[in-house]
Amino acid sequence: MLELREVFLRLGDKQVLRGCGLRLSAGERIALMGPSGCGKTTLLRVALGLQAPDSGEARCSFRRIGAVFQEPRLLGWCTAEENINLVLSDKAETMRDAAFWLDALELGEVRTLYPDELSGGMQQRLSIARALALRPELLVMDEPFKAMDEALVLRVRQTVERSLSAAALLLVTHSEEEAQALGCRILRFKDGRFE
Amino acid sequence: MRPPLRKTLRALAVLLFWLLIWQLAAVLAGQELLLPSPPQVARRLLLLAGEGEFWLTLGRSILRVLAGIVSAVLLGIVLALLTHRSAALRALLSPLMTLVKSTPVASFIILALVWLGRDVVPLFIAALMVLPVVWANVSAGLDGIDPQLLELARVYRLPRGRVLRRITLPSVLPHLRAALCSALGLGWKAGVAAEVLTVPARSIGKRIYEAKVYLETTELFAWTAAVVLLSLVIEGLLLRLVKGLGKGENGHA
Incomplete structure (x- = not known):
């Protein structure tokens, strides 16, 4: 609560x-x-x-607690996938989780790209994917x-x-x-x- | 022509130009004692390189100066971490670092010779030159960590190790790299200068000093050339190492 x-x-x-x-x-x-x-x-x-x-x-x-701020707050030196893994534990299944959430937010094709290679909308979706991946x-x-x-x-x-x-x-x-x-x-x- | 090849050819042309100027100056001087020519220096350097003693001397000097540089890098990182946490400690340390940076290196060498053994002075001096640069740059890196990312880590309750690996290190490594770029040459030159003034056994500095005393100008030039070549090699190797370290976390800057 x-x-x-x-x-x-x-x-x-x-x-x-x-x-x-x-x-x-x-x-x-x-x-x-x-x-x-x-x-x-x-x-x-x-x-x-x-x-x-x-x-x-x-x-x-x-x-x-998952949070989506007004600004995406992504790690510029990590790929889209690594940005999601950041909030997950360091286990093998996290890679599958990250892939699942990237697909769910229509980001599957940019999983190896860095935030500055993504549009503003994509960055925001990545931030949402990260929050949801935490369940x-x-x-x-x-x-x-x-x-x-x-x-x-x-x-x-x-x-x-x-x-x-x-x-x-x-x-x-x-x-x-x-x-x-x-x-x-x-x-x-x-x-x-x-x- | 491919750009890297063009770059190499241009560098070689520049080197050749200055060697020709040196040769011309040597011809004008007319005496090896005043200014030896590039072939004379090269011949002497090759002769020296044939002696085992030459390599032992180089090895001892490299170890001595590198020990100083490595200690300064480690101490600089630790001090930067401490001063990042404590504003009072930073206020205390900051003027000391400025003082070290602005004091002539010769003054420190003479002072260190009074306090320390001659074998330790070059190590100490190299460390002293590198320390403020590493401290200042790593401090800037720590200060520059994006507070929004630290808030993110707090909300998501990320473990400390992960925050260090994924947020702190990638923010600091580019600054550490910049520090090493400017500090390595500085440390190496200051270390050799300290050797010249303290003449420890089996050191480049001692050989340069002896060459000066016995008016062996060609030998002086040969040893100086060895110092320059070594400086380039060591700098190249260490920077490649640091770049490699950085790539893991911050390959995409």
Whole structure:
């Protein structure tokens, strides 16, 4: 379970989070929606343990957490396949897993290419493949379908939807349709707090 | 003509040009004592190369200076790791490294001769010249690790060994390579200079010093040529080794 209680956070001069609370159990799917700069990404960072709140509490009991950030965060010196293997254990079957997830995200033909040889959309799909390959208990995604055309977004969304099974999902998006397609309960966020 | 062949031919042409200038200067000087000609130096170098003592001397000098360079590389890496963790330690060490870099090497050689045995001075001096360069470059590599990748490692709970292998080393190796490129020649030349001033037994520096004392200009040139050739060979070999090391993790830069 992921639980945020009365989270306050100030970054520089700006009070970014103002008493946010959130509870996400296994299998539950939540989409955070709101205008740009309202603190959604900061809330995800607190949830992922990357940012400590000034006050309040952030607790997460999920052990395997997959994350898709706004930027793909790939290792430039590793191939697409090696980028997926990074999060898997160093066993032989990881190679098969990596190949499976690359195919699932339509990246099978670029498995030996390096990130700078891939388009922005491919890099983002690779980041999604890496998160799914972990078979996460919690998947956190921050505007994951950027830089992809509409038809591709549909296919990738279906792959994510099918792969989630019992995993919890915390999604940041600007698209209500996207949230609904992934079966998310929508929470509206504004000025550092839920509306 | 293939580009590598053209490059080699051009390099040979440049070398030939300067050898001709040297030959011309030697003819103008008119005395071997003042300036020996390239064939005279080559003949002396070949004669020296026929003696077992020549190779023993080279071997001892190489070992001495390489020991200094290797120790400095290891110490530089360890210090960079420590100063990356501690800002206070970095603040303490940083001026010391600047001081080492800006002090004339001759001052250090004389000081080291007071503190240490003459056999150890060249090793110490080579190490001293290499250390600040390695420390600064490895520190820059550690500072340059992408914080977003470290966050990724944290979220995915990657084991420390994997973070070191897949994120830290590939970020630092290009900087270490650059450090070795500039530090190897520096260390080797400083080490030989220290040998000239401290004249340890069986050393290139001692042979250069003796050549100078007995006005054996041709021998002085022959030993200097040996130093230059060795420097090129050692630098080439070590850089190939370091490039090989880098390729495993960072072949795609």
